[in-house]
Amino acid sequence: MDYKDTLLMPKTAFPMRGNLPNKEPVRQAQWEEMNIYEKVQKRTEGRPLFVLHDGPPYANGDLHIGHALNQILKDFITRYKSMSGFHAPYVPGWDTHGLPIETALTKKKKVDRKKMSIAEFRQKCAEYAMGQVNSQRTQFKQLGARGEWDNPYITLTKDYEAAQIRVFGEMAKKGYIYKGKKPVYWSPSSESALAEAEIEYQDKRSASIYVTFEVTDGKDVLDGGEKIIIWTTTPWTIPANLGITLHPDLIYAVVAVNEEKYVIAKDLLEEVSEVLDWKDPQVVKTFKGEEADRVIARHPFYDRDSLIMLGDHVTTDAGTGCVHTAPGHGEDDFIVARSYGIEALSPVDDKGVFTDEAPGFEGIFYDKANQAITEKLDEVGALLKLGFITHSYPHDWRTKKPTIFRATSQWFASIKDFRQDILDEIKRVNWYPAWGETRLYNMVRDREDWCISRQRSWGVPIPVFYGEDKTPIITDVTIDHVSKLFAEHGSNIWFEWDAKDLLPEGFISEHSPNGTFTKETDIMDVWFDSGSSHQAVLAGRPYLKRPADIYLEGSDQYRGWFNSSLSTAVAVTGESPFKTIISHGFVLDGNGRKMSKSLGNVMVPSKVQKQWGVDILRLWVSSVDYQADVRISQEILKQISEAYRKIRNTFRFMLANLADFDPATDRVPESELEEVDRYMLHQLGELVGNVRESYDKYEFSPIFHEIHNFCAVDLSSFYLDFAKDVLYIEEKDNKRRRSIQTGYYEILTTMVKLLTPIIPHTTEEIWEYIPGVEEESVQLTDIPEPNKMEDFTETVAKWDQFMKVRDDVLKALEEARNEKIIGKSLEAKITIVPKDEETKAVLKNMEHLHQYLIVSEAVVTDNNEEAKAYKYVDVAVEKHPGEKCQRCWMASETVGEDKDYPDLCTRCASVVKENYTA
Structure with missing residues (x-):
């Protein structure tokens, strides 16, 4: 046989x-x-x-x-x-x-x-x-x-x-939408305004210049003739200069150097002296910034005044404490100039090329004009120092090219009008990771207005009409009508139809006594598009x-x-x-x-x-820990593939050992399961609880590691390994065999469900091979709740202790292999001496101990002088004196006792006689 x-x-x-x-x-x-x-x-x-x-x-x-x-x-x-x-x-x-x-x-x-x-x-x-x-x-x-x-x-x-138009209209109705001229990020490469969200910072090499503005009217604070020094890294903005801003509370010094008198912040005297190579500068006078309010200086090369203004944005972090102010090219500049009634001057066109408002530089691209303007400053004696620095500079995130600040007429959403409401809502949101709250809070806290208009063709039109007096017209009636038109025809009609055809029939307005209207040609910022999805999608789909x-x-x-x-x-x-x-x-x-x-x-x-x-x-x-930056490579994917193979083969082993198992008839009730199987189902319940908790917290790497570890340690190196001696050797309906199969079935179906959100193709394939499942897809099932296994606490403690002892035994067997005492562990007979009463109680009452340790015999005793000391037990390993059974491969002294099967142990001989002889 x-x-x-x-x-x-x-x-x-x-x-x-x-x-x-x-x-x-x-x-x-x-x-x-x-x-x-x-x-x-x-x-x-x-x-x-x-x-x-x-x-x-x-x-x-x-x-x-x-x-x-x-x-x-x-x-x-x-x-x-x-x-x-x-x-x-x-x-x-x-x-x-x-x-x-x-x-x-x-x-x-x-x-x-x-x-x-x-x-x-x-x-x-x-x-x-x-x-x-x-x-x-x-x-x-x-x-x-x-x-x-x-x-x-x-x-x-x-x-x-259509839904986006309604969002715009609702914001306009609340007074949050307005049109105004102010400096915005402008991309010459895109020929359009940009929002802050469309800006990314890259290093750029720029000129660094110190320039003088001669005082022409000192207003009894200065004598006249003094030269106020400004520092800038954008020489191209000098043609747009309309003033110089001082901080009202800073102390400024008139410094005598080489028969000239210069004005700078007193706190920056040492730094400026070093940069400009001043030898023995003398402070001849000091004054508080607010005293110089409305002093008048002269533009270096244009015949116009440059007004001294006061602003809190001036610092002594760098420069001279006297800030070159071009209200057409800077937000702070614009704000302070507006408070003095000064209109913005922005002498560059959509492509970033100087217009005739910058005499002498017409037709030159702004960045190329840096050299020409610096040379002009030097020619008129206003340039004190030219250097170069590399600094972080705003770029258009689409074209990757530098942007400028440029005062243009744009449509804005006034965030500051409802900023506190946004900040309050941020505090009510849950954040993963937690620092996200601070990040968005700070962005909103520092945000003023959102430029929502773009000078492009491909986007949603800004639904605004203009009267004959150029007044913008945004009413509930016009918004509702345009929204309905877009819902029926799409937004392209804005560019296909005349303004009068886009308005409700018979529409009249005090701003157009003759009934003539025009329409806005700008489109909305694409962030307004996607930012309206809560209305178009969440509220738009029932x-x-x-x-x-x-x-x-x-x-x-x-x-x-x-x-x-x-x-x-x-x-x-x-x-x-x-x-x-x-x-x-x-x-x-x-x-x-x-x-x-x-x-x-x-x-x-x-x-x-x-x-x-x-x-x-x-x-x-x-x-991976996805909330931080993550890494991927061929080597990393190879490691993941190895982990996948371990998981897949673990499932395959369980499937293969369920070939003759019908859950409808062969499943053992939980109360009748063998202790080890109940223990493994308890471990499974722990796994389910941990995995579900990780899913609920949107943490996926613990799921991967716990499931992989459960396959590699709890299952492969223990439960699947020792069980072979029962699953393969005992007769088909043996109670211990069916108990293990029940354990396998529960573990397999549960783990397949746990992994379905992550590797659905694989779990769907496995599902097709599991006996007795009714659902056509694992995706049509629920992940089970953790099995609490009531009144099992003492048994869990017992098996937890056994697993610690098992670690000691495995070390002893490994050392015995290295010393050539045994080859495979089934050749071994081990003697175990417990070191404490808890361990002794666990081992003395444990049936099938040798099977769980995958040795041919395990003896528990109170003393053995040859045993080596380990953490929980002392262990002696020897080669088993019995012969190897040719069916189960256990060494046993019962081999040969059955004369019909002299090469089998009595267990195997009994199984063969009862099941495989005619």
């Missing part, structure tokens, strides 16, 4: 290799065919609603690894919520307006804007954007992301634009809700979508649009460097999918 035929060896068709890159697309097609998203929504209908609102990615280009991190995190949460008592619909969205799409058309697609109308160009933009949406949608679905992909929200759709439970985006969105959403929502509703903000860091390469094509370290999600599989990418996301 071949004894192999008498063993109940594991059997399963579940493959050892995942072959994920090939299988996952097939699985995704199956989900689509079975409408899994709709089935999940139907199953959870009536449960408490949970809404994670998707921040819209920009519809341009393929997904990068940051997109994958973001989308997978969202999918973890919505999948978990739908399996833990909630109804969690997920509506993905796209941001579709803005400059990058205009640029893509004109540069990549070679579209000639000059040969078409604005409306025709906008139609081209819309078509391009929708093509990008479709491409990105496919890529998002390939990540295994589950959602309402056939009905997303898109910022260019009619319903969305199965969602406002506020959403979660907004989850990258940490760059504190200045972006988090900020604009909060601002518009508080303005319109008085409340935050979100209850919780979760932010994640950026994805870096394995060395912690930013990814870039030039470094060749870019990881593309599609390539990761084809090489490793989506579930490996998803498992990687679960393994």
Whole structure:
């Protein structure tokens, strides 16, 4: 007889290799065919609603690894919520307006804007954007992301634009929208105003100059002829200078140097003397800044006055304490000049080129004018020092080119009018990580007005009409009418129809006695677009809700979508649009460097999918501390793949040992389970509790580590290992065998559910092989609550102590192997001497001790002089004197006792006789 035929060896068709890159697309097609998203929504209908609102990615280009991190995190949460008592619909969205799409058309697609109308160009933009949406949608679905992909929200759709118009109208109605001329970030490369959220800082090399302005009217404080010194890193703004600002409380000094008298802040005398190489400067007079109010100096090379003004923004951190003031090119400059009744002068056009308001420099690009202006200052004797510095400077985050401050007529949302309401709402929000609250709070606290107008074509028009006297017209009637027009026709009609056709029939206004109207040509900031999603989506779809439970985006969105959403929502509703903000860091390469094509370290999600599989990418996301910057590389993915293989093979082993198990008939009631199986189910309950707690706290790396550790330690090195001697050797319906199988079944089904939000392709595959499951998909199940296993405390303590003893025994066996006393552990007979009464009680009363320790015999005694000392027990290891059973491989002195089977131990001989002989 071949004894192999008498063993109940594991059997399963579940493959050892995942072959994920090939299988996952097939699985995704199956989900689509079975409408899994709709089935999940139907199953959870009536449960408490949970809404994670998707921040819209920009519809341009393929997904990068940051997109994958973001989308997978969202999918973890919505999948978990739908399996833990909630109804969690997920509506993905796209941001579709803005400059990058205009640029893509004109540069990549070679579209000639000059040969078409604005409306025709906008139609081209819309078509391009929708093509990008479709491409990105496919890529998002390939990540295994589950959602309402056939009905997303898109910022260019009619319903969305109509809702956005209503948000604008409500803010205007409350007095938060106004038009004014003030300095804003201006991008010459984009030819448009920018909001703070569209600015990023990069190093730039700039000129550093010290310039003198001669006093012409000292107002009895100065004699006249003194030279006030200013310092600036923007020489190009000197033609726009209209004044010099001093701090009212600073002490200023008139300093005599080489027969000249200069004016600077007294506290900066030492620093300025060093920079300008002054030898033995003499202070001839001091005065308080406020005394010099309205003193008049002369512009260095134009025949006009430069007024001395007072402002609290002046500091002694750098420079001279006398601030060159060009109200057309700086916010502080603008504010202080306005208080003196001085209008802003901004002699550069949309492209950053000087106009005829800067005589001598007309037609020169502002940055190139730095040299010409510096040379002019030197020529007229006003330049004291020229140097260069490298400093952090604002750049257009789209074009990556420098911006300027430029006073233009723009539309603003006056954040300061409802700033305190926003700050109060920030305190009511839950923040992950906690520092997010401080970050957004400080941004809002320091924010004045939000420039919401852009001088572009591709965006939502600002719905404002002008009367014949140029007065802006924004009324409930016009807003409602335009909103309805957009809902019916789309916003392109703003550029296709005349103003009179866009107004309600018979509309009259005191500002147009002849009934003639014009319309605004600027569009809204794209952050106003996406920031209106709470109205267009959360309030616009009856199965969602406002506020959403979660907004989850990258940490760059504190200045972006988090900020604009909060601002518009508080303005319109008085409340935050979100209850919780979760932010994640950026994805870096394995060395912690930013990814870039030039470094060749870019990881593309599609390539990761084809090489490793989506579930490996998803498992990687679960393994990292995503709230900080995270790293990814081939080496890291290889490590994740090893962890995946361990988890997969653990599941495969349990599946294989359930081949003859029918849960309907073979499941052992919990009260009748063997102690070790109850103990393992208790450990499983602990795992479930910890994992659910981590899911609830949106912490996924503890889930990855706990499940991986449970597979590697609790299961593979203990429960799955010792159980082979029962599962393979005993007869099919042996009670201990069925008890272990019951334990396996509970562990397998529970862990598959725990992991479904993270690696759904794999868990769905496993689910198909589990005997007796009724649901067609694991996604249509709930994650179980932790099994409390009442009145089991003493037993848990007993087995916890045994596991400590087991560690000692494993060390002893390893040392015996190294000393060549034994080969495999089944060759061993061990003698254990407990060191304390607790350990003694545990071991003395433990049946099957040798099986749990995977040795052929285990003896517990009070004394053994040959035993080596360990932490909890002393252990002596010797080679077992019995012969090896040819069926179970245990060494036993009973081998040969049964004459029919002389090479088997009595246990195996009994099983074979009863089950495998005719």
